[in-house]
Amino acid sequence: MNTSKTFQKRKxxxxxxxxxxxxxxxxxxxxCPRCLYSKHVDVFPGDRLAVCGGLMEPLSCEKERGQEKLIQRCIHCGMVRKNKVHEQDDFEALLELARKRVARS
Ligand SMILES: [Zn+2]
Ligand SMILES: [Zn+2]
Structure with missing residues (x-):
């Protein structure tokens, strides 16, 4: 995908x-609060050091110490990471993930 250069430096x-x-x-x-995808740009959260740039696909969500966490996997390199769920995230999309989790187990 050809993204504009002006966009890259904006965190x-x-x-x-x-x-x-x-x-x-x-x-x-x-x-993304709507589809819960993100981009593989961090080695550790926030550092923007990963060069992968693959899309992180939401796999499921789970509760960890009272905090909902999103499990995402990079469709490019396969790295799995957890991401905090935010208030503005689409509740339906989260429910969908929860349903998938139930269906798998
Ligand atoms: Zn999206
Ligand atoms: Zn990756």
Whole structure:
């Protein structure tokens, strides 16, 4: 995909690589609140050091110490990571993930 160069240096706002939503970053959000995809740009959360750039696909969600966590897997390199769920995330999309989890177990 050919993204414009002006866009690369901006940490916060990004276009969702999956559904195309323009996501307004607030310093914490690194995934799309609508489809819950993000991009593999971090080695550790927030560092933006990964060069992979693959799409991180939401696999499931789970509760960890009272906090909902999103499990995402990079469709490019296969790395799995956990991501905090944010208030603005689409509740239906989260429910969908929860349903998938139940269906698998
Ligand atoms: Zn999206
Ligand atoms: Zn990756």
């Amino acid at each position: 916060e706002d990004f276009l969702c690589g999956h559904c195309g939503l323009a996501v307004m970053g607030n310093g914490y959000t690194n995934h």
